[in-house]
Every structure is written in C-alpha cells, then in structure tokens.
Amino acid sequence: MFAKGQTVIQYMEQLAPKHLADQDDKERIGLQLGSLHKEIRTVLVALDVNEDVADEAVRIGADLIIAHHAIIFRALRQINTDTPAGKVYEKLIKNDIAVYIAHTNLDIAEGGMNDWMAEALGIRNTVPIDETQREQLLKLVVFVPVTHADQVREAVLAAGAGAIGNYRHCSFNVEGTGTFLPQEGSNPFLGSAGKLEKASEVRIETIVPQGIRSRVVQAMLKAHPYEEVAYDLYPLELKGKAYGLGRVGKLEHEQSLAAFAEVVKDKLDVPCVRVVGDPERVIKKAAVIGGSGSRWYGAARFRGADVLVTGDVDYHTAQDALAAGIALIDPGHNAEKIMKAKVAEWMSAILEKNRYETKVIASSINTEPFRFM
Structure with missing residues (x-):
C-alpha cells in the first residue's frame, strides 16, 4: 500500500510543524506546486528545485518533491514557459510532480536542520541562538x-x-x-x-x-x-x-579555530570554508545556523559562542564580527544539503513503521552554484 500525499505531509509536519516557521516565511512553506490528492509511490528530498532536480524526479518516477528552499520565492504575475523557472514549473506539472517546502520550520524544529548541523560538528547541550x-x-x-x-x-x-x-x-x-x-x-x-x-x-x-x-x-x-x-x-x-533559530553549545573537545574549520569542511562536506578570526584561537563553545545567518553573530556572542558557523557572510559583517570578538566560519549556503539524507532517513522510517511501500530518495544532484578554482 502506498501513502496518500496528505499522509506523507502529515508525517513531514510532525518533523517540521508549520507553526514554527518564521513569520516572513509562512507564505513560502507548504505545498507550492501540484496536488497531494494522489498516491505517492516515490518521494524525492532535495535542497533546491532546479531543472536538474526536476529531471531527476522525472527519471526516478517521483510523485512528490520535499525541498528546503522555495521553488516560488516571490509572487508570480505570470508563468512563461520560455523562461528557466517556467520550464521547471512546466516539467513538474506535465509529470504530475508536486513540490512541498519545509524551510524555517525545518530549521527551527527540534531534530531538524540546525540540530543535524550541530550534531555533525560535535556541538553538545545546545539551546537556540535566537528564541x-x-x-x-x-x-x-x-x-x-x-x-x-x-x-x-x-x-x-x-x-x-x-x-x-x-x-x-x-x-x-x-x-x-x-x-x-x-x-x-x-x-x-x-x-x-x-x-x-x-x-x-x-x-x-x-x-x-x-x-x-x-x-x-x-x-x-x-x-x-x-x-x-x-x-x-x-x-x-x-x-x-x-x-528558535540556530544552535549554540559546547564542543566535545576544545580546539583551535583552524582545527574546527577542518571539522566543518569534513562534516558538512564542503571543499573549502572562509574563516574570520585568529586561526590559533581556542574554541570551546560554538554556534551554528544553517543558510544565511551572519546577522546573528551578536546573539551568538551574547550566548557565549567563540565562533559562529553560517553561510553567506558579507564583507562588512565579517569586519563587525571580528571587531566584536567572535570568529566566523562560512561553509556556504549549500552546506544545508545535510537535510537531504536526514529527511529521507526520517521519512523512510516512519512510512515503513506504518507499513507503507512509498520510497523516499535523497537527491543526488549538487545544486551548489559556486565553483571553487
């Protein structure tokens, strides 16, 4: 027996309840494209939904994509299928593939994005950076x-x-x-x-x-x-x-900023990181926030963090953080790809527990737009 679309999403919202989402994000989460009134034989879990991911969904016969980043970020006035975004919408609709988004609700949820990242980096006994x-x-x-x-x-x-x-x-x-x-x-x-x-x-x-x-x-x-x-x-x-957003807690073992940067590269599977601060600085307490979270460096410092791990750090914020006395490690926004395997594993387990045959597959597509030369 295959699970209905509504059933799959009920389970997803047990992991990432919609009411947890940031107020500015509430219109972007949930079903963004397609219908849930159907049997779901295969679910594809993705960080982003671009044309390559849409092709992957068609190739594996997915009926539903659960993604972290919205496929429709701003209100649409038209859908022009000659545009890159329009081609993706067209392909998904023609192949009856629905798209469901779990964004800041997945970030904030207990056992969600920021807990996965903190666990991977060895950050223990965590509390939110920003309640x-x-x-x-x-x-x-x-x-x-x-x-x-x-x-x-x-x-x-x-x-x-x-x-x-x-x-x-x-x-x-x-x-x-x-x-x-x-x-x-x-x-x-x-x-x-x-x-x-x-x-x-x-x-x-x-x-x-x-x-x-x-x-x-x-x-x-x-x-x-x-x-x-x-x-x-x-x-x-x-x-x-x-x-709340982000997590802050003590490291299992204190280490230098340079050593911790290597841990971030390894555990978040990124080719390089940008570091702000003295490489020899001793790190005892660390904070992490998935995606673009550099504006929370002050809140992380207030909670005693020696370093904040987050993506999309801009030049002026880096200068301000350095002056404030907190180090930064930027693994890039795409480090959130940790959610693909985690959501797939969680969803597979609960579907199997309830005796559904629906398969859940983590996307193999690398949606990192940057190339490192």
Whole structure:
C-alpha cells in the first residue's frame, strides 16, 4: 500500500510543524506546486528545485518533491514557459510532480536542520541562538469509565501528551462517579435512554503541547468508548520548550579555530570554508545556523559562542564580527544539503513503521552554484 500525499505531509509536519516557521516565511512553506490528492509511490528530498532536480524526479518516477528552499520565492504575475523557472514549473506539472517546502520550520524544529548541523560538528547541550517562540501548553482533562481508563490513557500518551521536561507519560488520575441521562435517539455505552445512569469513572489529566493538540484529541476520541466524550482543554501559564533559530553549545573537545574549520569542511562536506578570526584561537563553545545567518553573530556572542558557523557572510559583517570578538566560519549556503539524507532517513522510517511501500530518495544532484578554482 502506498501513502496518500496528505499522509506523507502529515508525517513531514510532525518533523517540521508549520507553526514554527518564521513569520516572513509562512507564505513560502507548504505545498507550492501540484496536488497531494494522489498516491505517492516515490518521494524525492532535495535542497533546491532546479531543472536538474526536476529531471531527476522525472527519471526516478517521483510523485512528490520535499525541498528546503522555495521553488516560488516571490509572487508570480505570470508563468512563461520560455523562461528557466517556467520550464521547471512546466516539467513538474506535465509529470504530475508536486513540490512541498519545509524551510524555517525545518530549521527551527527540534531534530531538524540546525540540530543535524550541530550534531555533525560535535556541538553538545545546545539551546537556540535566537528564541522565536515558547511552546504553548494545554491541560487535557477527560472522564473515562474505569474499564477503559488504561486504554484511553495509553492512547493519548502514545500520541505525544504527558511530556514534562525529561519525563514522559506523565498523568494524574482520580476515580469518581459520573452521572448522565441518555436522551431519546442516543446509543449509550452504559445505561439506557431515559434512565439516569451513575458510572464509575476516572478523571485523567495530562499535558498537551499546542502543536500536537489535534493528534492527541483524535487519539483520545478513537480510544474512548462513549458516544459523547466529556473532556476539557485548558491553556496553561506554564510554557513549554523554547524554539528558535540556530544552535549554540559546547564542543566535545576544545580546539583551535583552524582545527574546527577542518571539522566543518569534513562534516558538512564542503571543499573549502572562509574563516574570520585568529586561526590559533581556542574554541570551546560554538554556534551554528544553517543558510544565511551572519546577522546573528551578536546573539551568538551574547550566548557565549567563540565562533559562529553560517553561510553567506558579507564583507562588512565579517569586519563587525571580528571587531566584536567572535570568529566566523562560512561553509556556504549549500552546506544545508545535510537535510537531504536526514529527511529521507526520517521519512523512510516512519512510512515503513506504518507499513507503507512509498520510497523516499535523497537527491543526488549538487545544486551548489559556486565553483571553487
């Protein structure tokens, strides 16, 4: 059985929830071209979508491309198929290949782009460089007959509820008596229409992050035996985990800036890097932000970083960072290609777990526009 397009994207948005995206980026993420109302036999994961990637998608029979960089970056007034971009759109549409974009939501997500880059570079115990939002937490309260309390509790906890810090499957449970009077036309699990019923019930309380609210509620309703389920969701003052751009943390081993630059070249698979700062400087704490993140050098320095790894560093920003006392390593924007294998691996695992035959392939096309002479 092959997964439907909507199913593949539901899984993708578990990894990179759309609500995490930067405000200026929200119009560019999601489905940008084509339709998801179809079976997906093959997914191609790409950093960029250019003509070579479109040709690759046609060649492998892909029904869907999941990419990091938007194929439509600015509003279109026309689609002229004589232009380079228009030819790509035409090829994708004619071959019924949809394009879905996960950009800053994938950057910010826990277990996403910046965590992959930090892990690759040996940066540990990380926090965001720039916190963009705090997770809103809700309290779910549901009343369940004693006979089904374990079933409902396990369903909501398996859906992701009940996480507090480093603890999982947290809940509070108290037994009591529920009353209800089934009306004409009802089909009660307990009792009969027109007769007041008293039932031994369990009040289950647990924490639900806003981002998975729908998933948890659906799991609860599916597991609950009642025709009409009594439950409440309360917003909490307590805030959840912090989300934000970039990562900063301590290196596994302190090293010189020159040595760390070699690590960046090796682990991010780039032919060269540009370095700002004294090559002999000792690096203990490092920051990384995928793509073009040099404007966050001040925030990285504020969080104690000795060096910031990011792409697209311009001359004047390099001068300012040097004067501010923070080193920079620029591996280029294309270093984000680490996401191709990571997303493909993650998506393949969840599709296989759910017994779908859909294949997920990391693009083999090098979309780096620069050549190093």
